[in-house]
Amino acid sequence: MTEERYEESQLYKIRHSAAHVMAEAMLERFPEAKIAIGPPIEDGFYYDFDLPAAVTDADIKWVEKRMKKIISGRHEFSMRAITADEARDLFRDQPYKLELIDDLVNGRLDDNGAPIADPTDRLTIYTQNKFTDLCRGPHVANTKDINPKAVSVTLRPPAGAYWRGDEKRPQLTRVYGTAWRTPEELADYRQRLEEAVKRDHRVLGEKLDLFIIDSMVGKGLPLWLPEGATLRDTLERWLRAIQIERGYLPVVTPHLGNIELYKTSGHYPYYADSQYSPIDVDGDEFMLRPMNCPHHCRIYSSQPRSYRDLPLRYAEFGTVYRYEQSGELRGLTRVRGFTVDDAHLFVRPDQLLDEFKGVVNLIQHVFGALGMADFRARIGTRDPDSDKYVGDNALWEEATVAIIAACDELGLDYHIEPGEAAFYGPKLDFIVRDVLKREWQLGTVQVDYNLPQRFDLEYVDKDNERKRPVMIHRAPFGSLERFIGILIEHFAGAFPPWLAPTQAIIIPIRESHNDYASEVETLLKSRGMRVKADLQDRNMRSKIRQHRRMNIPWLLIVGDRDAANRTVSVRLRSDEDLGAMPLEAFADAAAAKINSHVQEIGF
RNA sequence: GCCACCAUAGCUCAAUUGGCAGAGCGCCUGUUUUGUAAACAGGUUGUUCUGGGUUCGAGUCCCAGUGGUGGCUCCA
Numbered sequence: 255m256t257e258e259r260y261e262e263s264q265l266y267k268i269r270h271s272a273a274h275v276m277a278e279a280m281l282e283r284f285p286e287a288k289i290a291i292g293p294p295i296e297d298g299f300y301y302d303f304d305l306p307a308a309v310t311d312a313d314i315k316w317v318e319k320r321m322k323k324i325i326s327g328r329h330e331f332s333m334r335a336i337t338a339d340e341a342r343d344l345f346r347d348q349p350y351k352l353e354l355i356d357d358l359v360n361g362r363l364d365d366n367g368a369p370i371a372d373p374t375d376r377l378t379i380y381t382q383n384k385f386t387d388l389c390r391g392p393h394v395a396n397t398k399d400i401n402p403k404a405v406s407v408t409l410r411p412p413a414g415a416y417w418r419g420d421e422k423r424p425q426l427t428r429v430y431g432t433a434w435r436t437p438e439e440l441a442d443y444r445q446r447l448e449e450a451v452k453r454d455h456r457v458l459g460e461k462l463d464l465f466i467i468d469s470m471v472g473k474g475l476p477l478w479l480p481e482g483a484t485l486r487d488t489l490e491r492w493l494r495a496i497q498i499e500r501g502y503l504p505v506v507t508p509h510l511g512n513i514e515l516y517k518t519s520g521h522y523p524y525y526a527d528s529q530y531s532p533i534d535v536d537g538d539e540f541m542l543r544p545m546n547c548p549h550h551c552r553i554y555s556s557q558p559r560s561y562r563d564l565p566l567r568y569a570e571f572g573t574v575y576r577y578e579q580s581g582e583l584r585g586l587t588r589v590r591g592f593t594v595d596d597a598h599l600f601v602r603p604d605q606l607l608d609e610f611k612g613v614v615n616l617i618q619h620v621f622g623a624l625g626m627a628d629f630r631a632r633i634g635t636r637d638p639d640s641d642k643y644v645g646d647n648a649l650w651e652e653a654t655v656a657i658i659a660a661c662d663e664l665g666l667d668y669h670i671e672p673g674e675a676a677f678y679g680p681k682l683d684f685i686v687r688d689v690l691k692r693e694w695q696l697g698t699v700q701v702d703y704n705l706p707q708r709f710d711l712e713y714v715d716k717d718n719e720r721k722r723p724v725m726i727h728r729a730p731f732g733s734l735e736r737f738i739g740i741l742i743e744h745f746a747g748a749f750p751p752w753l754a755p756t757q758a759i760i761i762p763i764r765e766s767h768n769d770y771a772s773e774v775e776t777l778l779k780s781r782g783m784r785v786k787a788d789l790q791d792r793n794m795r796s797k798i799r800q801h802r803r804m805n806i807p808w809l810l811i812v813g814d815r816d817a818a819n820r821t822v823s824v825r826l827r828s829d830e831d832l833g834a835m836p837l838e839a840f841a842d843a844a845a846a847k848i849n850s851h852v853q854e855i856g857f
Numbered sequence: 858g859c860c861a862c863c864a865u866a867g868c869u870c871a872a873u874u875g876g877c878a879g880a881g882c883g884c885c886u887g888u889u890u891u892g893u894a895a896a897c898a899g900g901u902u903g904u905u906c907u908g909g910g911u912u913c914g915a916g917u918c919c920c921a922g923u924g925g926u927g928g929c930u931c932c933a
Contacts, residue, residue, distance in 0.1 A: 300928095308861065413928030414860025421930045425860055428928070460868090469924055525933060545933085579858050579931065588932080642933075677933040695932085764890045792896095799894040813892055825893055 260296075265435060268400050269294035271331060271382070271393045272321070272433040275400070276407060277301045278385035279320040280429065283313055289387070290350040290417060290426050296691065297443065298432035302415055304350070305427050309412050314429065322402040329383040331393040341377045341388060350417065351388050400433065404440045407431035409447070450689040455742035456585040462747055462804060464738075464755075465586065474583040474590030476735060481755035484784065486734055488753055489741075490571055493595055493620065493730065500616060502569040502597055507549035509573055513539040519548040520644050520708055524677050528576040546572035547702075547727055550598040551709040554723075559713040564723060565605050569597035571734070586739030587694050593734045599726040600711065606724050610660040610699065613728045617684060617697040620730040623851055626744060629686045629696070631666050633657055634674025643677050649703035653724075654680045656701055676727075678704040684732075689743045696732040696740065701725075748805045748827060750853040757848065759801045760787040760822070763794050763813035770817040774810060774837060781841050783848070785810075802827065807855045808844065826855050 260266055273292035276299075281287055284305055292301030303309075336344070338359045345351035361373035380389045382397060394400060410430035417423040434440045451457060459465045464482030471477060478486060494504070513532050516522035522529065525544050532539035543549070550568045559566070573593045582588050601609045621629060635654050636643050643650070657680055661668045668682070675681060684697035702725040705711075712720045731737035741753075751757050758778065762771040768789050775787040788797050794811065801809055810822040821834040835843070835857070843857045 311862085411862060411927055412860085413862095415929045416859080419930070421859075425929075427860075430928080473924085521933080527931080528933070576932085581858065581860095581929085582931070584926095675933085690927095761893085763892055766890075793889085793891055795891080795893070796895050802894055809893080811893060815892080823892075829894080831893060 264394070264399075265433075266294050267392050267394045268435065269299040269431075269433045270389075270391075271397070272325075272400055272405050272431060273299040273301050274331075274380065274382055274385060274387055274389070274393070275321050275324050275397065276317060276429065276431055277303075277387065278324060278383060279317040281385065282320060283317055284309075288348055288350055291354070292387075298410075298430060300415075300428050300430045302350075302417070302426040302428050304417075304424060309427055309429065311408075314408055314412065317429070318405075318407045321405060321407065324383055325397045325400050325402040325405065327383060328396060328398045330396050331380055331382045333378055333380050333391060333393075335376055335378050338375050338377060341379070344379070344386065345388060354388060401436060403437040404434040405431065406433075406440060409444070453689045453743050453746045454585075455587070455688075455739040458742050458747040459585065462742075462755075464742070467585075472590070473580060474578060474588070476586055476589055482738075484755040485749065485753055486738060488755075489731070489734065489738070490595075494569075494571075496616070496619070497567075497569050497597065500567075500612070501565075502567040505550060505553055505568045505570050507546065507553070507570060507572065509543055509575070510540050511543050511549060513541050515548045515552070516541055516543075518708055519545075519551070519705060520678065521545060521548065524642070524644060528578075530575060530577055542575040543572075544574055544576050546570060546574060546594060546596045547598055547705055547725070548709075550596075551705055551711060551725075554598075554600050554711055555709055559600075559711075559723075561602060561713055561715045561721075564713055565599050565601040565609050567597055567599045569595075572596045586735040586742075587688060587692075589733075589735050592736065594729050595731040595734060595737075596727070596729050599728065600706075600713075600723040601726065602713070602715075602721070603724055606656050606701070606726070607660055607663075609726055610656060610701065611664055613699050613726060614660060614664055614666065614682065617699070617728075617730045621684065621697070624741065624744070625853065626686065626740075629684045631661070631668040632674060632683045632685055633661065633668050633670045634676070634681045634683060635670055635672050636675040636680065637673035640673065643675065645678060645704035645707070650680065653701035653703060657682055657699075676700050676702075678702050681727075686740055688740060694736055694740060696737055697730045698728065698732055700727040702727060745853075749807075750851060751807045751844065751855055752848045752851045754805070754807050755784065756786060756804070756806050757783050758785040758808040758810055758844065759797075759806050760785060760810045760812060761794055761797045761801070762787070762789065763811060765791070767812050767814070767817060771812050774812060774822060777837065778841055778844075781845060783841075783844060798825070802829075808840075810840070824857070828855070830856060832857060 277289055277292055280303055286306050288304035290302035292299065338355055341355045342352060355377065358374055358377060377388060378390055379386050380391060380393055407429060409432055412427050412429045414425045415428035416425050432443060434443060462481060463479050464485065465476045465478050467476050513522060521544060529544050530542045532541050553568060554566065571593050573591060575591045578588060578590055599609050636650060661682065679700050679702040681698055681700035683695045685693050685695050687693050705725050706722050711723055713723055715721045760771045760774050762768050771787040771789065775785055778785040798809060805827050807827055809825040811825060812822055816822055816834060820837050822837055822840050823834045824832040824840060826832065847855060
């Protein structure tokens with residue numbers, strides 16, 4: 255469902271109206287509360303309040319009960335147009351509403367002072383039962399259009415939210431609710447939330463022994479366990495091979511650098527909020543690197559370059575360290591140390607468009623190979639009124655035009671968002687949503703005229719003139735950590751065989767089959783498969799159960815018949831029992847599934 | 858960082874108004890030798906996150922800290 259249709263839908267009106275009902279109930283519970291705004295959102299609605307005290311579970315339960323009562327009262331939603339002065343009088347005790355009225359009267363401005371709505375003196379208010387709100391609507395006609403059994407405000411806990419999204423302004427209490435057309439839809443929604451928890455990469459990461467985050471090591475610093483490290487290594491090797499095919503050159507650089515490097519690059523101080531404090535080394539200051547590009551620039555400038563050398567594509571799985579506010583850390587998707595599948599392309603201006611397209615094509619290939627079709631492409635341009643950017647306007651303009659041209663030529667479905675650029679240049683980002691519908695930036699391509707200038711990078715052109723190359727920063731995964739976090743949720747922990755940390759487990763039926771199980775293990779390992787014979791002293795059924803829970807693609811049961819006939823009895827993680835297969839046939843069939851990178855595991 | 862909530866065994870969770878800290882799974886030992894999602898028996902598992910306070914007595918109440926969760930802000 256598109257946003258526009260949602261905003262015109264009955265469900266939108268139901269949620270918007272439920273928000274008003276919630277505000278009415280909250281004001282009964284907290285008569286001295288000040289009300290702010292209460293819009294519908296995806297899957298529900300919220301309303302922000304300035305409360306005299308923290309809201310408790312008991313308050314929320316009371317409010318939900320009271321809402322159902324109000325809804326059942328069959329109150330009309332009546333709209334009335336009023337003047338600004340009337341509105342100011344009506345909401346004289348509501349400072350947030352007064353601010354909204356002033357904005358409406360003066361014409362609304364965005365954060366940069368640009369008008370986004372014309373000034374008006376015609377305001378509308380909506381009233382239901384004993385509650386009146388400044389609101390442009392639309393609403394349902396009557397509370398009877400809301401099903402009281404399809405409304406809940408207890409599913410999501412209340413949260414702090416800054417007035418108008420501004421950290422420097424008062425923090426209000428945001429109470430979340432959800433409303434649906436029918437109780438069945440509400441039940442479905444609850445079900446979806448429960449399913450989302452099961453897919454959550456933090457839950458699966460623990461269940462599948464992929465990674466841990468240990469408080470003694472530190473917040474936001476994940477530790478990769480053998481199974482997770484195997485998955486990560488598989489992805490790295492895959493991408494590395496693709497990149498070598500496409501003419502990338504490997505480089506390796508250290509995680510620390512002299513502060514002069516970052517002063518030259520401009521990261522220091524532009525990146526100050528995200529950097530860790532400098533480290534004293536024999537009187538010089540060093541920094542944990544927040545980015546890999548400065549190191550790569552120095553590799554470029556380590557020797558003279560001819561136009562014939564370009565493009566140069568330096569690739570490195572480079573680990574970077576960035577300070578993130580503690581409240582922002584989350585599993586693998588937001589961490590303080592992460593590895594960028596980074597590459598920097600040093601290109602001649604005449605190569606920029608093709609190289610940019612090549613990179614986008616690579617990213618599309620990576621996403622496509624993993625079946626990740628549900629992403630959006632965002633061109634981040636600079637916010638014309640902010641001073642947080644470096645480099646001159648003409649170069650920014652040139653880079654922006656190049657990105658848009660490349661996306662147009664590729665037929666990429668993108669949208670442009672001002673203010674989303676990197677500080678050194680505009681970029682194209684690939685954004686996906688996790689199970690809880692939060693958006694995360696994964697792949698990114700950035701055009702940069704600035705760093706070549708700051709590092710005084712040059713090449714000698716055909717005409718024997720020294721010229722400046724253009725840089726493209728790019729990372730198809732974005733970061734290994736975030737990408738794998740999303741990948742875990744994408745596959746719900748059931749990885750395609752080529753990615754599965756353990757591809758098959760061999761389970762002997764009796765202890766007397768251990769030798770044959772080991773033989774099978776050895777043979778499959780010699781074919782490059784990640785397999786293990788489970789020779790624990792436990793019964794077969796409990797082993798099946800244990801490995802089944804770990805989403806191992808293939809369970810190979812071996813008993814007398816298998817040992818005699820050199821077969822394995824194949825059980826899929828989908829619980830299909832394929833029966834006995836000649837060992838060689840299984841090895842070949844499994845290899846075919848692995849090499850073709852398919853999700854399908856049946857033969 | 859801010860607001861709110863949460864923290865009991867390796868895991869999932871229980872413990873009445875403040876009154877002896879428990880269960881299942883796991884783990885260990887023994888028995889069992891099993892043909893497709895938990896064999897049987899016995900045993901083991903605790904700084905109830907940390908530090909203070911109130912109380913005759915605190916897992917439970919209060920304060921502070923740490924960690925986690927949801928959201929906000931940020932995400933170059």
